[in-house]
Amino acid sequence: xxxxxxxxxxxxxxxxxxxxxxxxxxxxxxxxxxxxxxxxxxxxxxxxxxxxxxxxxxxxxxxxxxxxxxxxxxxxxxxxxxxxxxxxxxxxxxxxxxxxxxxxxxxxxxxxxxxxxxxxxxxxxxxxxxxxxxxxxxxxxxxxxxxxxxxxxxxxxxxxxxxxxxxxxxxxxxxxxxxxxxxxxxxxxxxxxxxxxxxxxxxxxxxxxxxxxxxxxxxxxxxxxxxxxxxxxxxxxxxxxxxxxxxxxxxxxxxxxxxxxxxxx
Amino acid sequence: xxxxxxxxxxxxxxxxxxxxxxxxxxxxxxxxxxxxxxxxxxxxxxxxxxxxxxxxxxxxxxxxxxxxxxxxxxxxxxxxxxxxxxxxxxxxxxxxxxxxxxxxxxxxxxxxxxxxxxxxxxxxxxxxxxxxxxxxxxxxxxxxxxxxxxxxxxxxxxxxxxxxxxxxxxxxxxxxxxxxxxxxxxxxxxxxxxxxxxxxxxxxxxxxxxxxxxxxxxxxxxxxxxxxxx
Numbered sequence: 001x002x003x004x005x006x007x008x009x010x011x012x013x014x015x016x017x018x019x020x021x022x023x024x025x026x027x028x029x030x031x032x033x034x035x036x037x038x039x040x041x042x043x044x045x046x047x048x049x050x051x052x053x054x055x056x057x058x059x060x061x062x063x064x065x066x067x068x069x070x071x072x073x074x075x076x077x078x079x080x081x082x083x084x085x086x087x088x089x090x091x092x093x094x095x096x097x098x099x100x101x102x103x104x105x106x107x108x109x110x111x112x113x114x115x116x117x118x119x120x121x122x123x124x125x126x127x128x129x130x131x132x133x134x135x136x137x138x139x140x141x142x143x144x145x146x147x148x149x150x151x152x153x154x155x156x157x158x159x160x161x162x163x164x165x166x167x168x169x170x171x172x173x174x175x176x177x178x179x180x181x182x183x184x185x186x187x188x189x190x191x192x193x194x195x196x197x198x199x200x201x202x203x204x205x206x207x208x209x210x211x212x213x214x215x216x217x218x219x220x221x222x223x224x225x226x227x228x229x230x231x232x233x234x235x236x237x238x239x240x241x242x243x244x245x246x247x248x249x250x251x252x253x254x255x256x257x258x259x260x261x262x263x264x265x
Numbered sequence: 266x267x268x269x270x271x272x273x274x275x276x277x278x279x280x281x282x283x284x285x286x287x288x289x290x291x292x293x294x295x296x297x298x299x300x301x302x303x304x305x306x307x308x309x310x311x312x313x314x315x316x317x318x319x320x321x322x323x324x325x326x327x328x329x330x331x332x333x334x335x336x337x338x339x340x341x342x343x344x345x346x347x348x349x350x351x352x353x354x355x356x357x358x359x360x361x362x363x364x365x366x367x368x369x370x371x372x373x374x375x376x377x378x379x380x381x382x383x384x385x386x387x388x389x390x391x392x393x394x395x396x397x398x399x400x401x402x403x404x405x406x407x408x409x410x411x412x413x414x415x416x417x418x419x420x421x422x423x424x425x426x427x428x429x430x431x432x433x434x435x436x437x438x439x440x441x442x443x444x445x446x447x448x449x450x451x452x453x454x455x456x457x458x459x460x461x462x463x464x465x466x467x468x469x470x471x472x473x474x475x476x477x478x479x480x481x482x483x484x485x486x487x488x489x490x491x492x493x494x495x
Contacts, residue, residue, distance in 0.1 A: 050359070074359055078352045085348075 007105055007112050010061075010134035014116035017060030019147035019183040020047055022118040022129040023157060023176055025167045028201035029120040029127035031058040032176040034147070034183065035194045048198040048208050052077035054087045054122050056198045056206040060147035061115035061134070069113060072100060090121035090128040094138045102136035112136075116146045122200045145179060152182035173197065173217050181226060190218055287339045287387045288313055291470030292324045293421035294335030295460065296393035297435060297453050298401035303393040304450070305333045306457045306477040307421075308492065311340060312470050320473035320494065324421070327485065328354060332367045332394030333478050334374075337421035338408070339387035346386050349377065367394030371404040371412060378410030385409050389420040399482055423464035423471045430460055450479055458490055465492040 020033035035044035048058045049070045055077065059066035076096050080088035097117070104110035112134040119130040131146065132138045142161060145153035156179040164172060176197075181190055192214050200206040209217070294307035307324035310317060326334045326347050334350065336343045353373060357365050365373070371392045378386055390406040405418040417435045419427035432438045434456060437445060448456075457477055465472040472492045479486050 052355075074356075078355060082348050082352050 004105070007135045010112040010114045011116075013114035014061040014134065014146060015148065015150075017116070017147045018047070019145060019150045019153060019180060020058040020060055020118055021143070021145040021150075021153050021157065021176055021179045022058065022120055022131075022141070023143035023164055023172060023179070024120070024127040024129050025169070025172045026165050027127065028169050028172060028199060028204065029122060029129055030169075030172055030176050030200075031056060031118055031120045031198040032173075032180045033058045033196045033198075034180055034190075035196055037194075044194055046196070046210075048196050050198075050206050050208060051093075051119075052081075052087065053205040054200060055090060055093065055119065056121070056200060056208065057117045057119050058196075058198065059115055059117055062113070063115075065113040065115040066117070069097060069100070069115065069117065073097060087123060089123045089125065090119065090130065091125075091140070093121070094119055094130045094132060097132050098136050098138045101132065101134065105134075105136055118144060118146060120198060120200055120206070122202065122204075127201065145183070147183070149183040149185075153179040156182045169199070169201070170217075170220065173199070174221050177217060177221050178224070181221070192218065286384075288341070289422075289470075290318070290338070290340040290343075291422045292322075292337040293419065293423040293427065293461070293464055293468070293471045294324050294337050294391055295417075295419040295427060295431070295457060296333075296335060296391045296403040296405075297417040297431070297448075297457065298393065298403045298415075299450065299453060300447055301395075301399055301401065302450050302453075302479060302481045303333075303395065303401040303403065304453045304457055304477060304479050305335055305391070305393040306461060306475050307335055307337070308461060308465070308471045308473060308475050310471065310473040315469075317473075323476040325476060325478060327478075328370060328392075329364050329394075330484060331480060331482075332365075332370055332392060333480060333485065335391035335393065335420065336388050338389050342386040342388045346377070346388055346390075350374065353377070367392060367396055367402055367404075370394075371406075371414075374406060375410040375412045378406060378408065382409050389424075391418055391420050394480060395482060401480075419460075421471075423468035426464055426467060427460050430463065450481075454479065454488070461490075461492060 018034045018036040020031060022031045031048055033047035035047055037044045045063060048056060050056050051070060051073045057070060073093055076093055077088045101113050105112045114134055117132040121128045129141045129144060130138055131141055131144045143157045160175055177190060192211050195214050197209040197214055197217060291312040292308055292310060296303060296305045305325055309321050309323050311319045311322040324335055324337045328334050354365055374390060385408045387408055392404040396402045402414055403418055404412050404414050405420060406412040417431045419431060437443050454477055461475040473494055475490050475492055477488045
């Protein structure tokens with residue numbers, strides 16, 4: 001029927017990975033990611049990878065494949081700086097990734113990369129968010145979320161899209177964190193352990209905030225109501241759709257079915 | 266490159282033209298390590314033979330917030346070496362999630378230079394920075410990577426003139442009955458200025474201006490002073 005199943009299976013791997021959201025304003029592009037730990041004993045898997053001073057990526061899917069792609073991206077950026085003394089434009093990097101990803105979808109004995117990337121970058125065309133897929137397609141986005149239960153984040157972001165362009169950096173980060181929070185199951189909260197933030201902008205090199213550095217931003221959205229609030233443990237107003245991130249009874253298509261399934265991160 | 270002197274008869278003889286992959290672009294750099302600071306200076310003249318290419322090309326390059334490279338010799342190799350160094354610095358950061366320390370950079374530079382043992386980078390290098398304890402340190406290199414740490418070193422066209430002066434003033438060599446006092450930043454910067462002024466007097470390849478960086482744990486400050494332009 002004109003479907004290449006291997007590619008669809010690879011895209012499933014991305015959908016199983018934990019959620020990550022990317023959004024941009026006029027001056028900055030940010031990534032927020034939910035880190036997953038394979039067990040109580042293990043550390044939370046890093047999701048955001050710095051590529052160059054002006055580009056970073058967050059990953060969803062097979063971490064090993066992500067490592068390969070990010071090493072490739074790093075060397076492309078280094079070569080551009082060496083040869084042309086100027087940072088590689090984000091669009092060019094993303095198309096290089098697309099071209100590289102296409103090869104294993106057509107060559108005998110190989111398999112597609114089982115990872116989707118959200119690329120955040122700033123070049124002289126401004127801030128960018130790109131999404132790459134195992135299918136070797138890539139999309140220029142105003143904002144995007146990928147990974148498990150990411151539809152909820154996409155819905156939040158679509159609702160607030162018009163606000164992003166003029167947002168201050170802090171407001172943008174709050175939107176990003178709220179969007180990420182939408183993807184959490186009921187009793188789970190964003191903490192400094194499971195949340196990671198990456199920011200790049202006009203006068204800001206790509207910087208990652210992990211652990212304690214995120215606390216400042218989590219505090220900004222602390223008291224707010226979630227649309228999928230916790231069960232009657234602290235009773236009252238559970239069903240009220242107050243505050244940010246309202247979602248009218250939108251059925252959430254595939255996501256509730258996709259429960260946490262260890263393997264990918 | 267100079268042509269061989271020809272007389273009448275040998276104008277019929279086969280002439281050999283020389284292509285040299287290297288050129289001498291002149292310039293001098295110098296570095297002095299203090300207790301908790303380092304001072305690095307270089308002149309800004311780029312020349313070849315009796316011509317000046319530009320009066321505004323410092324030979325110092327910031328590598329990290331705490332390390333500066335001084336490089337003189339063949340400027341083509343200086344540029345390439347600097348590019349490769351910066352790329353290698355980034356690669357290190359990606360792998361190790363930390364910036365390279367001064368001693369790590371010095372060790373790496375040595376291996377990079379030795380890899381070109383049979384077609385060397387014609388560059389005389391100085392690495393100056395703060396070590397892990399915050400003390401000033403200076404490493405000096407030969408074109409194929411031999412290196413060691415010194416308290417002070419001059420490199421480049423006027424090195425032979427400056428080094429003895431530094432030996433006397435900083436190393437207190439050949440002086441009787443002198444107390445070793447630890448040098449302050451200001452004293453060292455003034456000494457560097459004086460030393461470059463002296464170099465510009467006698468070395469034709471040194472002059473125009475001198476750029477001085479002072480590296481401390483709070484960062485790097487840069488100053489520029491004019492020199493003789495002849």
